[in-house]
Amino acid sequence: MKKIFVLDTNVLLHDPNSIFAFDEHEVVIPAVVLEEIDSKKRNADEIGRNARGVSRLLDGLREKGHLHDGVPLESGGCVKVELNHRSFVKVQEMFGDVSNDNRILAVALNYFLEEQDKNEPCPVILVSKDVLVRIKADVLGLTTQDYLSDRTAGPRELYAGYSSIKVHPSVIDEFYSYRYLRIEPLRLPYSLYPNEFVILKDEMGTGKSALLRVNIDASRLEPLFLSNESVWGISARNAQQRMALELLLNDEIPLVTITGKAGTGKTLLALAAGLLKVEDEHKYKKLLIARPVVPMGKDIGYLPGEKEEKLRPWMQPIYDNLEYLFDTKKSGDIDKILMGLGSIQVEALTYIRGRSIPGQFIIVDEAQNLSRHEIKTIVSRVGEGSKIIVMGDPEQIDHPYLDSASNGLTYLVERFKEQGISGHITLEKGERSKLAQVAADLL
DSSP, rough: OOOOOEEEEHHHHHHHGGGGGGTSSSEEEHHHHHHHHHHHHSSSSSSHHHHHHHHHHHHHTTTTTTTTEEOOOOTTEEEEOSSOOOOHHHHHOOSOOOOOOHHHHHHHHHHHHHHTSSOOOOOEEEEOOOOHHHHHHHTTTTTEOOOOOTOOTTTHHHHHHHEEEEEEEHHHHHHHHOOOSSSSGGGSHHHHHHHTTEEETTTTTTSEEEEEEOOOTTEEEOOSOOOOBBTTTTTOOOOHHHHHHHHHHHHTEEEEEEEETTTSSHHHHHHHHHHIIIIISOOOOOOOOOEEOOSSSSOOOOOOOOOOHHHHHHHHHHHHHHHHHHHOOSSSSSHHHHHHOOOOEEEEEGGOOOOOOOOOOEESGGGGGHHHHHHOOOHTOTTOOOOOEEOOOTTTOOOTTTTTTTTTHHHHHHTHHHHHEEEEEOSSOSSSSSHHHHOOOOO
16 A cells, blocks of 8 residues: 655765655655755765755656656655645644744645545655654654664674574584584584684584684684784783784774674774784784774864864873883873874874775774765775774764764674675674673663
8 A cells, every 4th residue: 555754854964865765655745844955065074975866866856857756766656745624723832932843743634634635545654763752653653764774784683793503513523623614514503704604513412622713605604713812911801802802903904893782892902903914014004993983972072273182182082092002101102102003093083084095904883973975985085005993883883873873883883794705793792891781781
């Protein structure tokens, strides 16, 4: 049955192509949504870019017909800009204020009431990423849903980068004898991905086990390249950290993604590996460390000083880890060390657009606050001979239009998990302190 989807502004600002995501159904854009998009189009950020994208898409559709009558789409549906369902009477009985959200609710409600008078009414669904708008719609008796078309996986469904398999002890003995195992004879009920880690455990219940890695073409299991040695004074404290170091120090894997809760060691491990590769082995010319400038809580506003001084509060977590690795004793010592080395650059992602970055070890921290477009922009900057590490915690998102299933980091992990040039690992055990681990689990 044909359905009518009424889109909230935040859906279009989150994904301009959402217009085309509803197959053969009718897409309705309330007129007030156009006003809100127009107010955002001059923003010099992702929201402004998406607002301009929506404007261009609608302008292109306008050339095919009148938007207020409905313009057919290739999917069999149509898109329509609403002009005749603006009556606010019904909504005003529940919510007095004439706000933009309530005007959008009024459009959806008027469509719903109009359809109820027909012999075969079409379902009317309000699509919004605003939880309160969905709640208010439910109060009005409207069907409502979040925009889910761009979701890759929830935090509990996200590819972990490793799996545990119980096997007969003879299989583990075979691996230690021949130093590899073919995957096909294992008859697994699921597929293993390139560079995925596998923990073999004895199904008989003994302590016999083995840690292996899937090869590039996902045909066999091989031993890890590295022994469990320290890297710049940092040693792996659990199996997942050892897997992370394996990926970080493997020059044949140019893209590494790491997810995990606060305190699991993501940033520290990546920095230690970067320092080893840049300062000791000279495999890369420079260590570039970047973070998105997204505040947690209320923004502190404009900061005084030059660019480096403005960025310092945002980049302080990076400096904290560098101070630990360099074992500095006094405040300001890390700045002198970095100035003397000259091969370590701490930067905001704001300045990465348009660059080409060859021969560098690149670390992108807090990537869960990046959109799919931003993550594409960053990864596509990587030049010949560079390695990029993208990491973050999908459960700690400060961006107003992203969630754990639609952020750029989750998208990157899921899209690259079948590629031999990438590797992923999820760190689960907190190693910062017992308090930090309990806080991450309970709060």
